[in-house]
Amino acid sequence: MSTPTTAPATTLPAAAPARPGVPGPLRRTLSLARVELLLLRRNRTALFTAVALPVGVIALLASVGGDRLSGGRGAATAVNMVTASLLLFVVFYNVLSAAVARREEGVLQRLRTGEATDAEVLVSLALPSALVTVVMTGVLVLAGFAALDLQLPSSPLLVLAGLLLGVVAHSALALVTATWTRTLESAQVTSLPVIAVCAVGGGFAVPLDALPPAVARVAEFTPLAPVVELLRAGWIGEPTFADVAVWTGTLLGWVVVGVLLVRSGFRWSPRS
Template structure:
């Protein structure tokens, strides 16, 4: 847009100045910028960084100690992979996203971000991005060290494993945001997250194999948030899943994604709780 400023006119005529409208950044660029800030804050929070990095490493070390150098095959390998992926999703994605969302809300950060150019989905995606990226990186590390350290076989169907991990990140991140709605402050996160973590661990067969549970309990456990994710990862790593074996747990996980998105959209609290 051009404007004429009479006060700056010369003998050759008025001076024409051109003003350019402010350049608007795209949603990906805005989300990326905010996610980078979240990564820096995560690096400074030693407690969350400990949970995100050392807890999964401790699980791998424990499995290496228990395995005593023996090759893991069949059911033992499946249970070990399920345990490690479950710990990653629960302690890296779920707990970190929950703690971060509550901390940013109580500090008034989320409320201030909504007044700017960022959309609600962009703000929440940036909050979840560091934990999801860390989980994917540790999953790749698990594939790299699983053979030399734990004598785990390489994933038989990597695409199914990737599908399971991505769905797990989406399910647990949305579950964390939903849990944040009834978490009053950062101290209460340890209480509000405990039932969810316990239900996921027991229902996914990580602590106790599902075969040892009564049949009605097994049927219910199949529809819990973490169970289809662990099933996909186990089948993709050490099994030979068919189309039905992939479609059914993937559909259950997608159902949790849709349900979680609806709950977060309608009930998520952006302002600090009194």
């Protein structure tokens, strides 16, 4: 797994100059996110993972899928695999690593004494990975449409909703995991159970129909499962309002629980 490049412990992001018409909270958040994006860009391992992983998934599906990728179900499978990879290894793992690294350097503790609020600091940690995920998903969907004749979604709003809610939910999950992750090295261990549970719930580690019914039912409420369902429905399905409400509600529930846990237990001072 990738380890993000960290800034020196004494380095703090420079305050962004005031811009007419830009609210202070948004300006501060974007200023901090710009620094995080610069650090992510300098981390060649993280960038390689963000670019090579989804490309590799598409290449693998193209080599083994053949004509099966040309239909709606094939398109949904391809996009689900790419999106799941990005959410787990770009959003979740990178946000977790960035939060732990900045905390152990003392950067988060010092930022709390400045103008930025807690929410602005934490959102800025997640924005670069979220941006990379959204951009890479869009690029690969267009590339798949052009090169593999993948079908475009019948309900783009469902696909977009699944992607954005998935980004927010997995960012919150990363910050929660950071609360019990002592060091950057231990993030490789603490992230594994979360990734495993999400992979099972999303049906990638083991098909859900191969699981016992009770286990499969529980797996449907794991963070990645509703993302997969929303994406699949956006491509090939005509889901009922109740289905969409359950999937969306599950993701929003994870977001709310994550925010509450972060507010009550997130560690801002170094632990090691």
